[in-house]
Amino acid sequence: MEDDGGERSSFVIGLIENRAKEVGMAAFDLRSASLHLSQYIETSISYQNTKTLLHFYDPMVIIVPPNKLAPEGMVGVSELVDRFYASVKKVVMARGCFDDTKGAMLIKNLAAREPSALGLGTYYKQYYLCLASASAAIKWYFQSLNYLFETLVVLSSRSLDIVTFNGSFDHMNIDTTRYCYFLLLLHLSVGSGNNILPLKGLCLTEDGSVHNLEIVEPLHSALWGTSNKKRSLFHMLKTTKTIGGTRLLRANLLQPLKDIETINTRLDCLDKRLLLSHLMSFSLTPKSKFIKAHCNNLQDELMSNEQLFFGLSQVLRKFPKETDRVLCHFCFKPKKITNEVLGADDAKKSQMLISSIILLKTALDALPLLSKVLKDAQCFILANVYKSVCENEKYADIRKRIGEVIDEDVLHARVPFIARTQQCFAVKAGIDGLLDIARRSFCDTSEAIHNLANMYREEYKLPNLKLPFNNRRGFYFSIPRKDIQGKLPSKFIQVVKHGNNVHWSTLELASLNVRNKSAAGECYVRTEVCLEALVDAIREDIPMFTLLAEVLCLLDMIVNSFAHTISTKPVDRYTRPKFTDNGPLAIDAGRHPILESIHSDFVPNSIFISEASNMVIVMGPNMSGKSTYLQQVCLIIILAQIGCYVPAHFATIRVVDRIFTRMGTMDNLESNSSTFMTEMKETAFIMQNVSQRSLIVMDELGRATSSSDGLAIAWSCCEHLLSLNA
Numbered sequence: 001m002e003d004d005g006g007e008r009s010s011f012v013i014g015l016i017e018n019r020a021k022e023v024g025m026a027a028f029d030l031r032s033a034s035l036h037l038s039q040y041i042e043t044s045i046s047y048q049n050t051k052t053l054l055h056f057y058d059p060m061v062i063i064v065p066p067n068k069l070a071p072e073g074m075v076g077v078s079e080l081v082d083r084f085y086a087s088v089k090k091v092v093m094a095r096g097c098f099d100d101t102k103g104a105m106l107i108k109n110l111a112a113r114e115p116s117a118l119g120l121g122t123y124y125k126q127y128y129l130c131l132a133s134a135s136a137a138i139k140w141y142f143q144s145l146n147y148l149f150e151t152l153v154v155l156s157s158r159s160l161d162i163v164t165f166n167g168s169f170d171h172m173n174i175d176t177t178r179y180c181y182f183l184l185l186l187h188l189s190v191g192s193g194n195n196i197l198p199l200k201g202l203c204l205t206e207d208g209s210v211h212n213l214e215i216v217e218p219l220h221s222a223l224w225g226t227s228n229k230k231r232s233l234f235h236m237l238k239t240t241k242t243i244g245g246t247r248l249l250r251a252n253l254l255q256p257l258k259d260i261e262t263i264n265t266r267l268d269c270l271d272k273r274l275l276l277s278h279l280m281s282f283s284l285t286p287k288s289k290f291i292k293a294h295c296n297n298l299q300d301e302l303m304s305n306e307q308l309f310f311g312l313s314q315v316l317r318k319f320p321k322e323t324d325r326v327l328c329h330f331c332f333k334p335k336k337i338t339n340e341v342l343g344a345d346d347a348k349k350s351q352m353l354i355s356s357i358i359l360l361k362t363a364l365d366a367l368p369l370l371s372k373v374l375k376d377a378q379c380f381i382l383a384n385v386y387k388s389v390c391e392n393e394k395y396a397d398i399r400k401r402i403g404e405v406i407d408e409d410v411l412h413a414r415v416p417f418i419a420r421t422q423q424c425f426a427v428k429a430g431i432d433g434l435l436d437i438a439r440r441s442f443c444d445t446s447e448a449i450h451n452l453a454n455m456y457r458e459e460y461k462l463p464n465l466k467l468p469f470n471n472r473r474g475f476y477f478s479i480p481r482k483d484i485q486g487k488l489p490s491k492f493i494q495v496v497k498h499g500n501n502v503h504w505s506t507l508e509l510a511s512l513n514v515r516n517k518s519a520a521g522e523c524y525v526r527t528e529v530c531l532e533a534l535v536d537a538i539r540e541d542i543p544m545f546t547l548l549a550e551v552l553c554l555l556d557m558i559v560n561s562f563a564h565t566i567s568t569k570p571v572d573r574y575t576r577p578k579f580t581d582n583g584p585l586a587i588d589a590g591r592h593p594i595l596e597s598i599h600s601d602f603v604p605n606s607i608f609i610s611e612a613s614n615m616v617i618v619m620g621p622n623m624s625g626k627s628t629y630l631q632q633v634c635l636i637i638i639l640a641q642i643g644c645y646v647p648a649h650f651a652t653i654r655v656v657d658r659i660f661t662r663m664g665t666m667d668n669l670e671s672n673s674s675t676f677m678t679e680m681k682e683t684a685f686i687m688q689n690v691s692q693r694s695l696i697v698m699d700e701l702g703r704a705t706s707s708s709d710g711l712a713i714a715w716s717c718c719e720h721l722l723s724l725n726a
Helices: 048-057 077-084 100-110 120-126 128-149 233-237 243-254 260-281 288-295 300-304 308-316 323-331 344-374 380-390 393-405 416-424 433-459 507-530 532-539 542-567 626-641 675-689 707-722
Strands: 011-017 022-029 034-041 061-064 089-092 153-155 161-164 179-189 196-206 332-334 477-480 493-498 501-505 578-580 585-590 605-609 650-654 658-662 694-698
Touching (some): 011 077, 061 077, 061 128, 100 128, 233 542, 233 626, 243 323, 260 578, 344 393, 344 416, 344 542, 380 542, 393 532, 393 542, 416 433, 433 507, 605 626, 626 650, 626 658, 626 694, 675 694
Parallel strands (some): 061 089, 578 650
Antiparallel strands (some): 022 034, 493 501
């Protein structure tokens, strides 16, 4: 699997459906070795729930059965993948691979938690489709992995973290796809008789609330007439320090929470964070008297722990950015290395394992600092983290075992040659004689390469000659082009101009590079042999490290994203939202979270909607901010339901289960749809899928046709929506 920097997810999706409109999905995450199971009834003929989940996981492979067991009037998941996810690799596996019995046995054997805690009996009886998908996804993965490396790879027992939720129904559903399926049933009367001929045709409609609301990507990268770069909500909040925290933030924005208790638990952390940030800044701002007056109401415990969240921010920087990805290497157990099987692939796999051990050591070394910061924390999340992670003696035991084998001075490094050196000298000296010999060879060749560079500097009078290194080329020479006078010596080969520099090599350097790489490879393989017992011990506690990775991602999102965003704003600009089950949506002096950071003269607006008066019509001249106002309400609700403060003076919100938008449409030539046709398809989709707790936002409904027809359409839609509690 190629490294993509961690931004893109690495999910293998198994997908199957039956004729009762049930869809089973299993998402196998290759990075964290976690399995997410979903089974739900697909209520939309456009497969909106399925598309939301696929967009959420952003899979690299989708596995489907060969035959399409689609319900009557629906296109089937296989056709769905072909039409909307053409860029994703589609794998068709035999129906026998989708075996729910094998899936149940796999989960029973591999689950990090006990089968009774997972409710395996209930899964087997009710959620057989997602178990079948899990069987196919795991089977395909190991078939492909064994084919690529020509070796036996198995999952360690009790190494999978099973994360389950019933479809998209524990989270808010935001339309994520740009195009949605619709099935049009055209009943044409034949002649003068009563025979009806149904003509079924597939049409496309543009509806992407994620796109319209600029949640992940902005509609326009720059504002017209200004030099300011417009950002999306995701980019505005993307101040996380870890890759896992960034992915968790994106997942929360695409699927906000619906559980009020969980949301309030996150907000409790931010409440203290906001007050403490004001406490720390009162000596630096002219509003110190105001802030000090508010801080006087704080408990003595908070006053004495003013470094709690600032300490958290600093401690999180000590953890490697790739902590959550390290676990993957411990979950998969390759065949043991022998003297008969040694090659480039073995050296590379050994290098990755050594790097993971060093990353794990770095993370465990930072745990005492995290424990010190969280020792006196009182809010539920932080206190629970301290109890479940910081007080867990198993982490100290693993750290001690790592210290017995790994050198104390070894650190994780990103510079290629420094990282190679750290990996070669990771194990303490004297543990393995062959490893010490390989290290000596590695040091000799490295020293010879640097001596060769010094010789060329003196012989050819090139004082600015540099010796860069990368993993692909190894060592090579580089010199500024301005220092070159005349032609280069004939012994300089592979001359390449790169910007203001010239890169080249020589036969002597190429020979030393081969010897240096070979010595490093031997170091990697011997180091892995020395680490076998340690890795086996780590594999026994995979759930413990999974918990650590999840905790770090959550803390990173809350502290470095949510809390950082709040603390960088002026006092009282962000407020804690309140949630009700059946109350109104009331926002006082709300502001657009993205645009207010660009325009200093942003005018706040308020809104009040209840079940008794559940609709608001916004009117005004062009460029008065109507569309911005509509977008602002949606973004405030999304911020609130991910557990973040909102840009308003006051906000009380009824939890929303789905957001529909119809904004800024245009004609769609690919589907042979005019602007009016596209607009009507979007509106029909909303009317068919709206629930009692949905939020619907429509911008200039009916503008693509005549004024009288547009008014009639808008009036009819309003009458229908008024009959609901949405």
